[in-house]
Amino acid sequence: MAQIKAPRGTADVLPSDSPKWQFIEQTAREVAELYHFSEIRTPIYEATELFHRGVGETTDIVQKETFTFRPRPESEMITLRPEGTAGVVRAVIEHGLIAQEGSRVKVYYIGPNFRYERPQKGRLRIHHQFGVEAFGIPAPEQDVECILLQMEFYRRCGVKELALRINSLGDAESKARYRDALVAYLTPRKDSLSEDSQRRLVENPLRILDSKDPRDKEACAGAPAAGDYLSDRSRAHFERVKELLADAEADFVVDGNLVRGFDYYSDTLWEVTAGGLGAQNAIGGGGRYDNLVESLGGRPTPGVGFGSGIERLLIALEAQKVAIAQRCRPLVWLISIGDAARQHNWKLMRQLREQGVMADMDLSPRSPKSQFKVADREKADWCIVVGDSEISAGQVKLKNMATGEEQTVTPAELVSRLTTK
């Protein structure tokens, strides 16, 4: 019988790693709420149609990376969410949170995303993202608030070697004009493009700018720049974003070739990379999407947000040897010498827990020596030692595991001893 293993591209978070996850998640919540974003939780699957209309029919994510299926012959097609924004937009429309133009909603989420890809470092079929979305504010300040929130999140997590790149492809009209110009420029040079980019030329030409293939880089060298096709409004918006970032003393570079994989972005785009990640070095990215709400059936409402990968953040922290804070509550281990003591300690342990003391003990008989070894391995701060003599005296021994000191105390004194030091 073959062993059942975790499905390809999925990972278990074991007890030894969960404190790191808890730290990241807690930091995300703290920063998001500091910026006055509230949590939203949406389903991990949605109608397939949502992602086709939201993320874009021609994107790689929708074309070849979704988990899509029909749970029953009579059901509609559903898709495990490949990203967070589309579901959030659906939910805020559906529940009337942006019922009228001018409604303002600021939300954040933490949860899994699913993409059917070939796994490698920093790339899984289930990965988790912390993301935020801000609806209703067209001002560049809103773009910058999201960026600053994201950078503050990384700062508090302790990530180093961060690089923020930004770009603007302009509003829908600017983007369309630029796309046409790019296609017009590249079509005569089609034969010198990579095979992938020849396909992209019809399907998603802007992504050719992002290609790592030297042939594509050469072909794009003299290509028109997106900045020259921005409408006056888009140009002014982007200029203001740059001013505000500079004013906030955020380091960034403008990268005219930065293009992201979702069709819904307009105007500002950004991406953050970190050291220690290998080829998949983006830990988060975002942008403005002023047409998405309307295209999913809501009132015309601007939006902007980002998604940040938790697994990639953890890889970066690991590579950069960033220490993660561990438990601070002291652990008390009860050690029993004999059966009577074990029954005594079982009751004492329950009393300690009721009073908020983290306590544990061996539940089956073992030698005192073995019990101490386990207490040591579990990094207990204190041991309570009970044998027949302690029971008859109505006392317990309290041992400080760091110093080895032992003192005899009554059970009534225990809690104050353990909580004061």
Next chain:
RNA sequence: GUGGCUGUAGCUCAGUUGGCAGAGCACAAGGUUGUGGUCCUUGGAGUCGCGGGUUCGAGCCCCGUCAGCCACCCCA
């Protein structure tokens, strides 16, 4: 989806021209009545990823398959 590398104990890995499955760490018990970290002794633990083939005999050679890693692609 494409290419390259790798799968042996819980972990890290050795295993010679094909000839009895190994080490370190970890885990468990003990080292004279009830005390941890160091040390010593002993012990348990494996379908050598899985399935075929060649051979008297396969962890080792051949084919297939699955998984991991790295890169492309894509992106968090």
